[in-house]
Amino acid sequence: MSDSLRINKDKLLFVEGVDDRAVIYRLLKSLNIDNIQVICIDGKDNRKKFIDTLSAALKSPKETDFQINAFAIMLDADNEAKSSFQKACSILKELQKRKIKNLDFDIPKKFAEFTNSKTKAAVFIMPDCKCCGMLETLCLNSVKDDPFYNCVESFISNAKGIKNDLDYIEKRKVLSFIALKAKKGHKKSLGEAFEDDIFNINSDVFDLIKKFLKDLSLR
Amino acid sequence: MxxxxxxxxxxxxxxxxxxxxxQINLITGKNNTxxxxxxxxxxxxxxxxxxxxxxxxxxxxxxxxxxxxxxxxxxxxxxxxxxxxxxxxxxxxxxxxxxxxxxxxxxxxxxxxxxxxxxxxxxxxxxxxxxxxxxxxxxxxxxxxxxxxxISDTKLINLRNTYLDNYVKQFDEIQTNKQDDILIKLLKETIAPRLNNITLSQDNTLKVDLGLDKYLPFSALGDGIKTLFKILTTIYTTKDGIILIDEIENGFHYSVMNSVWKVILKAAKEFGVQIFATTHSKECIENYLKAFNELELEDDFDNYYRLEAKQDEIISVEYTTDELKNALQNNFEIR
Structure with a gap:
């Protein structure tokens, strides 16, 4: 078993899953930012569990004696960015009630904007704080110029012709794209594929999230 | 309480x-906190x-x-x-x-x-x-x-101390109250399957029957059963009081920790005893939570604290049972 999580940075970013974490760490690496710790909080659909886990993560012991200066929550928009933002804010309100020592923050009012409270807080909604979708949407948008992208589109479109209620379309597209691009057809997760630069990290679709990460690193 | x-x-x-x-307060933290x-x-x-x-x-x-x-x-x-x-x-x-x-x-x-x-x-x-x-x-x-x-009845159990006099007195009280059979049954089921009986001899020493031809001195037993005996006799004789146990995992193999916790939690509930226990062991905390869930105890029955040294001060970080459970599930450090 890997070492238990301890807090080792004064800026924290909470994401929904291991793929999100891998993608963010790759983006941070490309930006030469190393002062942000990215932590997975599973299960946003179980509100109570999500808050308990988030709270437990924030209470983790720190490697040295410092205080958390800023933290952000990054959630998928899924069907609507605004409702996901409100969901994240209501989670933060619950977290406020738990009165975690040395974590004194206000509730963000706008997407991707840090509060001015002692501990800065912000919410970023994937893919771009506007459209519906998720991490996968952002990654797929970065490779729309890739010839294989059209293959994937046709493939999924054909599949929908056979099963018109095909769900998790974006995730299926991502896995299909990875299957085509990965060396020797190796099975890879989105996080692993992103680390291997199967997606286009330099695409301007990542500009907003990169700006947000830079902002967090300066808090 | x-x-x-x-x-x-x-x-x-x-x-x-x-x-x-x-009622149950589990405390952890690095050395010197x-x-x-x-x-x-x-x-x-x-x-x-x-x-x-x-x-x-x-x-x-x-x-x-x-x-x-x-x-x-x-x-x-x-x-x-x-x-x-x-x-x-x-x-x-x-x-x-x-x-x-x-x-x-x-x-x-x-x-x-x-x-x-x-x-x-x-x-x-x-x-x-x-x-x-x-x-x-x-x-x-x-x-x-x-x-x-x-003043509440309060007892500090020092598990590193081999001195048994206090526990002999407690056992005597338990015998007088005719609770010794239950206590022996619990010890047998939890940690000492060969234990048939514990008696108090005339010279005020404890003897144990392990199914052999003769009674053996209590001191011949292993650390785990001695520890559980100390804890249980103290709970049984401290009704509505407070019990303080330092490094509660002392002497227990991890495989018995779950049943040990169940016995302790049940007894604490029955006798209305408030427990403060410290531990360094993650296995002890995991088994504590498992026992807590298996007994379906109420959420407000317990709390978990980690003490941290900050320059000249010591602070506490408090976890609810659910926070503790999720921290362990996600492999977040809690100690």
Whole structure:
């Protein structure tokens, strides 16, 4: 078993899953930012569990004696960015009630904007704080110029012709794209594929999230 | 049951407070973060004579200064709880003879010169004030004996101490109350399958029947069963009181930890005992949670605290049962 999580940075970013974490760490690496710790909080659909886990993560012991200066929550928009933002804010309100020592923050009012409270807080909604979708949407948008992208589109479109209620379309597209691009057809997760630069990290679709990460690193 | 405790100027605690205390309070933290010190302070509040044994080096004129934070003997040690507004101030008295004006019930000639010790000054809800003088020579003087302060029965279990006298007395009480059969059954089911019986012989020593031709001395048993025996006899004889257990995992193999916790939690609930237990062991905490879930105990039955040293202060980080559960599931460090 890997070492238990301890807090080792004064800026924290909470994401929904291991793929999100891998993608963010790759983006941070490309930006030469190393002062942000990215932590997975599973299960946003179980509100109570999500808050308990988030709270437990924030209470983790720190490697040295410092205080958390800023933290952000990054959630998928899924069907609507605004409702996901409100969901994240209501989670933060619950977290406020738990009165975690040395974590004194206000509730963000706008997407991707840090509060001015002692501990800065912000919410970023994937893919771009506007459209519906998720991490996968952002990654797929970065490779729309890739010839294989059209293959994937046709493939999924054909599949929908056979099963018109095909769900998790974006995730299926991502896995299909990875299957085509990965060396020797190796099975890879989105996080692993992103680390291997199967997606286009330099695409301007990542500009907003990169700006947000830079902002967090300066808090 | 106490719901909070404040400690000032005691050893590592400059000004420390723990709130939301529950019936079961599990405490962890690195070395030198005050886990044992917290138990000592609670013990001193309710059982001032424990000053004689809470330090390994005892209580003597050479070490009595070390009870004070940064050796600050100018200020008293203050230990208090909102339960009955009980407040204890402990002052260092380098010459108790000079303080004899406070000791109305004792004849001054009983006090030899230059006795060093602590003055325990209690106040509580009913305005009663009680003075105790405990000196390093083992003498004990009390004033205002008629006043009653609200004291809970509190016992500190030192699992590293091999001395069994207290537990022999407790077992005697359990036998008198005809609870020994249940206790032996629990020990047998949990940790000692060969144990048939425990008896108290005429010379006041404990003997055990392990199905052999003769009874064996209790000391021949392993550490795990001794530890559980100490804990259970204390719970059985401390109804509605407080029990303080340092490093509760001592002597237990991880495979029995779950059943040990179940037995302890059930007994604590049955006897209304409030437990403060410290641990360094993740397995102990995991098994504690497992037992807690299996017994379907209520969420407000327990709390978990990690103590952390920050420069000159010690702070506590409090976890609810659900936070603790999720931290373990996600492999977040909790100790």
């Amino acid at each position: 106490i719901k909070d405790i404040k400690i000032k100027n005691y050893k590592g605690f400059k000004d420390f407070q723990l709130d939301n205390l529950k 005050g886990k044992s010190t917290l138990l000592e302070a609670i013990s001193l509040l309710y059982n001032p004579k424990s000053v004689y044994f809470i330090n390994f080096s005892g209580f003597n004129s050479n070490n009595c200064y070390s009870f004070f934070h940064n050796l600050n003997t100018q200020d008293p040690i203050i230990i208090s709880t909102s339960h009955n507004n009980l407040k204890l101030n402990i002052h260092l008295c380098e010459n108790i003879k000079e303080e004899q004006r406070f000791i109305k019930d004792e004849k001054p000639e009983n006090i030899t010169k230059k006795e060093t010790g602590f003055r325990f000054l209690y106040s509580s809800k009913n305005k009663a004030k009680t003075d105790l003088f405990i000196n390093t020579n083992g003498n004990y003087y009390q004033t205002n004996k008629s006043d009653k302060i609200h």
